Amino acid sequence: MPKKLILFTLQTFSTTGGIQKMTRTLGHALHRLSLKNNWLFEFWSAYDQPDDLMDQYIPKETFRGFGKNRLRFVMKAVSRSLQPQMVVLSHINLAVVGLLIKFINPRCSVWLIAHGIEVWRPLSFFKRSLLKSCDKIICVSNYTKDQMIRRHHVPPGLCHVLNNAIDPFMKPPEIFEKPxxxxxxxxxxxxxxxxxxxxxxxxxxxxxxxxxxxxxxxxxxxxxxxxxxxxxxxxxxxxxxxxxxxxxxxxxxxxxxxxxxxxxxxxxxxxxxxxxxxxxxxxxxxxxxxxxxxxxxxxxxxxxxxxxxxxxxxxxxxxxxxxxxxxxxxxxxxxxxxxxxxxxxxxxxxxxxxxxxxxxxxxxxxxxxxxx
Missing domain, CATH: 3.40.50.2000 (Glycogen Phosphorylase B;)
Structure with missing residues (x-):
């Protein structure tokens, strides 16, 4: 069990898209699990400003937004690399962060979330290296898992399917009438x-x-x-x-x-x-x-x-x-x-x-x- 866990993301609250929605739900779920299991949890975003946070997903004290200052984001992540027992990368574009953390703290468990087209294509040296260093790759669908195995020769046992969930703050309608x-x-x-x-x-x-x-x-x-x-x-x-x-x-x-x-x-x-x-x-x-x-x-x-x-x-x-x-x-x-x-x-x-x-x-x- 991770005693300290950090979720590293690119942009989650300042824009809207499938990956952003998935990451919000993932962050909310990890926060709730951390409370339940008495883990320490942090949510870091490279491109969001601190004020972009939607605090119904995670509390302010858990969130760090770096406002597009990617160099500062990377340096801070590396300086904290000895603390977490586990990090989750919400996107393969965070490969350098994952590799640096794994190099400095080999015992830290590094997970990658694999979504879709960003991993269904030829990858750079650093991204290929990350796949070899990951402890788990969480694929949002069976198709993405198959692509990871077929295209990048990732061992099947390394890939796990976790389908996306409905946003916990989306209220299902009770009345079905055309507005x-x-x-x-x-x-x-x-x-x-x-x-x-x-x-x-x-x-x-x-x-x-x-x-x-x-x-x-x-x-x-x-x-x-x-x-x-x-x-x-x-x-x-x-x-x-x-x-x-x-x-x-x-x-x-x-x-x-x-x-x-x-x-x-x-x-x-x-x-x-x-x-x-x-x-x-x-x-x-x-x-x-x-x-x-x-x-x-x-x-x-x-x-x-x-x-x-x-x-x-x-x-x-x-x-x-x-x-x-x-x-x-x-x-x-x-x-x-x-x-x-x-x-x-x-x-x-x-x-x-x-x-x-x-x-x-x-x-x-x-x-x-x-x-x-």
Missing amino acids: QALIDRYALRQSHPILFTLTRLASTEQYKGYEQVISQITHLKEKYPAVKYILSGKWDKAEGARIKKLIAANGIGDQVIMTGFIDERELTDHFLLADLFVLPSKKEGFGIVFIEALTCGLPVICGNADGSVDAIRNGELGLAINPDDPEQLRNAIIENLDNALTTDKRRYLQAQCIRHFNEHNYMQKLQSLLTE
């Missing part, structure tokens, strides 16, 4: 069939599959003339221009609504607004957005070529399709829209998702990994 405020904002009607995608729209990451959905709207509106596709997420200039051009080329400007960034406080309402969540991505490490959608009782279509299948429990909670097969995508959307989304179905999906991806289960698995 009138959003219907008014987007000039919709209660009767409109609504598809929803929430993801980062980046010109450097054209693997999310939303352009595949856009290409199917032309066909879908023949069967569902009132269909709407809400595409949400911050975009860069190049990707915004590309997507808008694609929408215009397909003549579906009246069907597609690009909302831009959605504040987390409105996230649940957007899931309630929709009838189906669609993200046929090819490179999701896990896909926290899928379990967020399911927590709101929203059916999910994802890709079958990455870690998304863990989030839907291999088809138990959603439908995984070939992201390169437009006809399969279209048929999956039609199948869902043809079967009305009832309150009972929403409640069932919500209950099953919470049953499998709750923080209690997550903490139990984490406790087992820490004490085995």
